[in-house]
Amino acid sequence: MELKDKSSASQTQDESENEPGSEKPPTRRASVVSHWWEISQSETPHFERIKKYVAFNLFFFSLFILVEKLSSGLPIADIYLRLYDLTLPLMTALLVFYRRKSLPVLTLLVFYSIYAHPVVQSLATVSAWCAALISSRLYFNATGKRGSVSFGRSRLTIHRIGWLVCVNTLVYTLIHWWLLLQLRLLPAANADLFSVPTLVNMQWMMTSCITGVPFCYLLLRSVYKPAWFVSYLKHIKMLVVFGPRKAYLLTWIGLLGGIMFCLISSENDALIFTDYSLLWLLPVMLWGTICIGHALISPVWVLMLFLLSDYVDNYISVGKSITVENYLGHLAFSSSMIFIFSLTIVIVGVQSARVRTYIRHLKRMSLSEPNTGLPNMQALKKDIIHSPDSGLCMIQCPELNTLTQTHGIAFRFEFVKALAAFIRPLMRENEEIYYTPGYGVLLRLNKVDAYIINTYFKAISSFRFTWAEMEIGLNLGLSYMPLNSCVNELSSIIGHLNASTFISLQQGKPVAFNSVIPGDNVVSPGAIRHMLQKAIDRQSFMLVAQPVVSTRNKPHYYEILIRMKTMNNKLFFPDSFLPLAHDAGLLARIDMAVIEQTFRFMQLREASQPQSRFSINLTPQSLVKTDFLMRLRKLFTRYSIKPERITFEIIESDMIDSTTALKVLRQLRQSGCKIAIDDFGTGASSYSRLKNMEADILKIDGSFIRNIVNHEFDRHTVMSFCEAAKLKNMEVVAEFVESEEIKQMLTAMGVDWLQGYHTGKPVPVEDVVF
Structure with missing residues (x-):
């Protein structure tokens, strides 16, 4: 706050006249006036x-x-x-x-x-x-x-x-x-x-x-x-x-x-x-x-x-x-x-x-992402309340995860800050950029339509990020939607927008997402995830069984299938909750819950059905668990179940090629259990996997069986599968047997077991008859 004097030392007019290239003023009077004017101008701040x-x-x-x-x-x-x-x-x-x-x-x-x-x-x-x-x-x-x-x-x-x-x-x-x-x-x-x-x-x-x-x-x-x-x-x-x-x-x-x-x-x-x-x-x-x-x-x-x-x-x-x-x-x-x-x-x-x-500082911190300084999800929710008719746009770069592992977490944050600085000049008044780790960059726009979004998409496609003397252009996916009345479903909407950005990457254009407000007939993924967790913890899956019938007059057995049943008796089939279980890493826990429920049922029916046999699906995720065999042996002992009565069906995937998985399968066979390769023919390198893997049963995927009567290619493919199985001393099960004509053709081919609606529909496990 102190005043600091500045000297008015500047070159005089005479000194400037001696410089090369300077022009002399036309008269002495003009020189004096010009000199006085320069001094007064230079001292004006001092006078002020x-x-x-x-x-x-x-x-x-x-x-x-x-x-x-x-x-x-x-x-x-x-x-x-x-x-x-x-x-x-x-x-x-x-x-x-x-x-x-x-x-x-x-x-x-x-x-x-x-x-x-x-x-x-x-x-x-x-x-x-x-x-x-x-x-x-x-x-x-x-x-x-x-x-x-x-x-x-x-x-x-x-x-x-x-x-x-x-x-x-x-x-x-x-x-x-x-x-x-x-x-x-x-x-x-x-x-x-x-x-x-x-x-x-x-x-x-x-x-x-x-x-x-x-x-x-x-x-x-x-x-x-x-x-x-x-x-x-x-x-x-x-x-x-x-x-x-x-x-x-x-x-x-x-x-x-x-x-x-x-x-x-x-x-x-x-x-x-x-x-x-x-x-x-x-x-x-x-x-x-x-x-x-x-x-x-x-x-x-x-x-x-x-x-x-x-x-x-x-x-x-x-x-x-x-x-x-x-x-x-x-x-x-x-x-x-x-x-x-x-x-x-x-x-x-x-x-x-x-x-x-x-308090103001804490509020600012609570409304911003600390590493980038951009507003976070909480700030977005607050702003949407004041601007409910705005639109939301998400920009996602999956490649960023790989580059972050290579260059460190600072790469991600600097990339986001650079992208935000690049986008900001394109935005209008009252529009904002948000960021939350785990999701992409979110834009709250006053209006979203095809023209505006295409403008943003073209701009970000030309964005280049400089890092350690490298200039990198990353492929970015963009999805968008108008918010309207969807403010209360913001978390779910952002998840859907995130999924839509991957579709945008594949198609090479922006993708519009039209949200659906959950109603009486639509159950949100969060609700399904909640029910799935309860079914695992309480071992309350609904078990249904479908018979697998022999073509050689052998006693049939049943494959255990699972459903989830809600309080209002609504059924959920595996295709609605198994993807969620896969993403959450719960497949192995589902396997153990279903195995124990099946063993408990077999123990209850031991007196009336001592020779009952069941086939249980086993995901590859269970095979790589280090404690799987120990826990399975305890269940066999607790419920007094003979391993010979159980067949484990393994879905064909790359995971079963691991040393751990092959070792577990070998020990299961040595204990007396049978191993079946499920959905054979749909996975990559099926024949090479069949060559290296020891199993008892080969289950041919139903996509080859459904049209076997009318399509010669499917018929010859099934025949080749049967020949390969015979060379490995394996029995063959055909799925999706839905007519007598298909049954007769498969029997003529030498297929050992048939499974489908024609031979027997799935029934609650309590209703099975041997």
């Missing part, structure tokens, strides 16, 4: 600073004279008590704000006071001048350059109260008392430094400093920087508008006005019109400080202190006191109470402002 400095000092001088007029005093029996006085706070505030640049005007002020005022008042000004210089110097020694920042900083509160209030008041009191004592201007009743009048003066002066220094600093800064004062007024307006409700605010104003009326009213016969009412000021002012804000309450409290000091005789009347000593005792008590109130209001105000700052 001088004018601003002089105007500021004139304002301070005028303000000091006004403060002297407003300062309150009280003559009591040859004793003059100084009550609320802002002369010392004003000098201190100027030194804090302007530092050494304020010394000339302060010195001039002292000489003016000596010339224009009586000796006692001049001594008070000199004492205030000395105290302000000493306390401010000690204050800046303790705080350094931080000391000039605006009031309200909680880290400087202790220093300001200590140096600018306590030390300031103590130094002023000692110097003023010593000067009066030396000049024999001190009445005998007040000659003792530790007298009650001195205590009253000190307490009022501390009150003046703790409230007046920040108030005077506010006035000086407002004049020096009008733009800051405008922002301060806007801050006050926000405190009132977004503060307590109007009813509470009006109640507070009414209480405050009522208490002040009781204190300054001349009717002092009742108790409420005495200093008793001072006690009620603290809770009312504290409520205002906490709920409204210190920035507004602080100036209000200063105005109230002016009134309390001017009308002190109304609530502490000398006419009602028995003696002067009793009256001074009341003054000492009330002045100490007012100082404690002021100190409490300041400290609570600073701390509440600090808490508000932390």
